[in-house]
Amino acid sequence: MAEITYLEAIREGLTEEMDRDANVFCLGEDIGAYGGAFKVTEGLMQKFGERRVIDTPISEAAIVGAAAGAAHMGLRPVCEMQFIDFISCAYDMLTNYVATARYRAFLPTPMVVRGPSGGYVRGGPFHSQNPEAAFLHTPDSRSCTRPRHATRRASSRPRSATMTACSSSSTSTFIAG
16 A cells, blocks of 8 residues: 555545545635645646535634534534644533534534644744544544644555545544544
8 A cells, every 4th residue: 555644644534535425524714725725625626616615705604614514404514623733612612513513413514624733834832732522421422633743644544534534424624633
């Protein structure tokens, strides 16, 4: 198996899921024409169009809220946070609505929220957090992270995590790493 970077593995997983299921779409800041802060979504807008790769305003709460509504309607949104630190802006929506909607209102909310985390992004004191522990005790949510001592090379772990998350029928998934 060829070695690829984590970013390439995530892009591969997104591409495979978007090829497989027309309901999978991406939304986030600068993910369309620019290809994302770390180029994870580079080329996806050209391949899948502006209706499936959506550039959003700078509002993490709005991104997650729009994704939740889309998930309720049968779509499979993948939200990208430029840095996972900003997931805190959507924490209330994720923990008090998205993760509990299936139990409280019988509304499955299958969605993925992903973004880079940790010191390896070299973002200094502002973009190097690992907030995934905040979600560990939230019912009906999953948190997938890159192993702390993993190299920058990957085989299929990020790709399979992305594919599993996109295929989930009722679980909200937060992927950092």
